[in-house]
Amino acid sequence: MTALPQERRVVTAIPGPKSQELQARRTAVVAQGVGSTLPVFVARAGGGVIEDVDGNRLIDFGSGIAVTSVGASAEAVVRKASAQLADFTHTCFMVTPYEGYVAVAEALAELTPGDHAKKSALFNSGAEAVENAVKIARAYTKRQAVVVFDHGYHGRTNLTMALTAKNMPYKHGFGPFAPEVYRVPVAYGYRWPTGAENAGPEAAAQAIDQISKQVGAENVAAVIIEPVLGEGGFIEPAKGFLPAIREFASDNGIVFVADEIQSGFCRTGQWFACEDEGIVPDLITTAKGIAGGLPLSAVTGRAEIMDAAHSGGLGGTYGGNPVACAGALGAIETMKELDLNARAKDIEAVMKSRLAAMAEKFDVIGDVRGRGAMIAIELVKDRETKEPNPAATAALAKACHQEGLLVLTCGTYGNVLRFLPPLVIGEDLLNEGLDIIEQAFTRV
Structure with a gap:
C-alpha cells in the first residue's frame, strides 16, 4: 500500500x-x-x-479526522489524481464540465442507501455540503425551519455553526447565528436519565413533541442528524431513535438529512452508518473519507428533491474539482478492492x-x-x-x-x-x- x-x-x-x-x-x-x-x-x-x-x-489513530481511511498515500488515489493533474487542474464544472464529476455522482448514486433515482451536487467541505442540503430542502419544501440534535456537529460556516450544538470552540464569540434552527434531544444511551434501554423511544418522543409544539411540523424543511454523532462524542443514538425520527419526517413531508461526513465510506463497517437500522435518508451529506485526503464533499439524494433548486442556484468555483474527483474514484476503487x-x-x-x-x-x-x-x-x-x-x-x-x-x-x-x-x-x-x-x- x-x-x-x-x-x-x-x-x-x-x-x-x-x-x-x-x-x-x-x-x-x-x-x-x-x-x-x-x-x-x-x-x-x-x-x-x-x-x-x-x-x-x-x-x-486519527486519519486526519476520518479522512485518510484508505491511507494518506493510497496507490489508486495518487495514480488517478496525478494523471488528472497532468491533464488539467481546473476548468470549473459550472463553465465547462468534465467526466470525473459525473463519474463521482454515478458512484454516489450506486453506493448510498435506497434504490430510488438519485442525483448529487459536489462541493469542497463538509460544512458546504450541509449548508447546501439545507438550501435544497428549503427549495423543495418551501419551508424554513431546520431541526438538529443535542451533541450534533455540522461545521464552522455561519449556518452550520447555528446547527452545531457545542459552543466552545466552534461558536464562541462568532454570533449572531442563522435563524430558524431548532435543537431537540438525542438518544445518548450512556447519559440517558432512565437508562440506555429507554433512551431510544423516550428521546424520540421528546424530540417529536418539542418539534410539534415549539416549531410545528408543517414549518420544518429538514431534520439533520449524524447517524453516529462525531465531535459530540461518537454517540450511537440508542436503537429505535433514528427509525422513529425518520418515520416522523416521512409522515410530515420533512426532508430527512443524514450527515455522514465523519461516519461514511466504510468507517463504521458499512458504506454508510445509517444502513445499520435500515434508514434510507432523503438527502445524505458526505466529505472526509470520500477522496483519500483531497477536498471534496457531496449532497446526494432523491432526484426530485435534488432538482428543486433552480439552475445556477447550486455550485461554487471549486466544487467537484477534477483532481479531487479523480482522488475520490481512486479511494472508492480501493475501498471495494480491499x-x-x-x-x-x-x-x-x-x-x-x-x-x-x-x-x-x-x-x-x-x-x-x-x-x-x-x-x-x-x-x-x-x-x-x-x-x-x-x-x-x-x-x-x-x-x-x-x-x-x-x-x-x-x-x-x-x-x-x-x-x-x-x-x-x-x-x-x-x-x-x-x-x-x-x-x-x-x-x-
Whole structure:
C-alpha cells in the first residue's frame, strides 16, 4: 500500500527539534485561531503511519479526522489524481464540465442507501455540503425551519455553526447565528436519565413533541442528524431513535438529512452508518473519507428533491474539482478492492475486546462504544455519577502522543478519546497502539 515502513519509531522528543523550529515559523505567520492537536510537522504518511520531519514515525489513530481511511498515500488515489493533474487542474464544472464529476455522482448514486433515482451536487467541505442540503430542502419544501440534535456537529460556516450544538470552540464569540434552527434531544444511551434501554423511544418522543409544539411540523424543511454523532462524542443514538425520527419526517413531508461526513465510506463497517437500522435518508451529506485526503464533499439524494433548486442556484468555483474527483474514484476503487467494510469490522473486534478489558481494570473508563473503526471511550471521575473527566482525557492523549501514538479527543464535555485508524492499518500496529493506550492508563 505504501513505501513508508509500517513501524513506530521514536528517535527524538515529540515534538522534535525540527518540528519546534517549524512551530516557531508557524507562530509568526499562521493565525492563532487555527489549532493543532499535536505540533509535529509531517514529512510523509501512509498505511497506519505518520513520519515527521525529525524522523519519528507515529502510529496514526486519527486519519486526519476520518479522512485518510484508505491511507494518506493510497496507490489508486495518487495514480488517478496525478494523471488528472497532468491533464488539467481546473476548468470549473459550472463553465465547462468534465467526466470525473459525473463519474463521482454515478458512484454516489450506486453506493448510498435506497434504490430510488438519485442525483448529487459536489462541493469542497463538509460544512458546504450541509449548508447546501439545507438550501435544497428549503427549495423543495418551501419551508424554513431546520431541526438538529443535542451533541450534533455540522461545521464552522455561519449556518452550520447555528446547527452545531457545542459552543466552545466552534461558536464562541462568532454570533449572531442563522435563524430558524431548532435543537431537540438525542438518544445518548450512556447519559440517558432512565437508562440506555429507554433512551431510544423516550428521546424520540421528546424530540417529536418539542418539534410539534415549539416549531410545528408543517414549518420544518429538514431534520439533520449524524447517524453516529462525531465531535459530540461518537454517540450511537440508542436503537429505535433514528427509525422513529425518520418515520416522523416521512409522515410530515420533512426532508430527512443524514450527515455522514465523519461516519461514511466504510468507517463504521458499512458504506454508510445509517444502513445499520435500515434508514434510507432523503438527502445524505458526505466529505472526509470520500477522496483519500483531497477536498471534496457531496449532497446526494432523491432526484426530485435534488432538482428543486433552480439552475445556477447550486455550485461554487471549486466544487467537484477534477483532481479531487479523480482522488475520490481512486479511494472508492480501493475501498471495494480491499473490502474496507470488512476491515473496519475487524478493527472493531480487536479494539472493542482490548478496550473492554481495559475498562475492567481502569475505573476511569465509563463507556466503550462505536462501530467499525469509529470507536471511543468516555472517561469519568466516578462511574456512579458519570461526572465527565476531561483532565484525564487530555493527560491520556498527551501520554499517547509522547510514545508515538496519535489519538484525538472529542465530546461535548471534552472527556472522550476517539479512535479513527486508517482502515488499511496493519494488525500489529493496531495492537501496538492499544498497548500504548493501556500503558498510558497505568501511568496516568
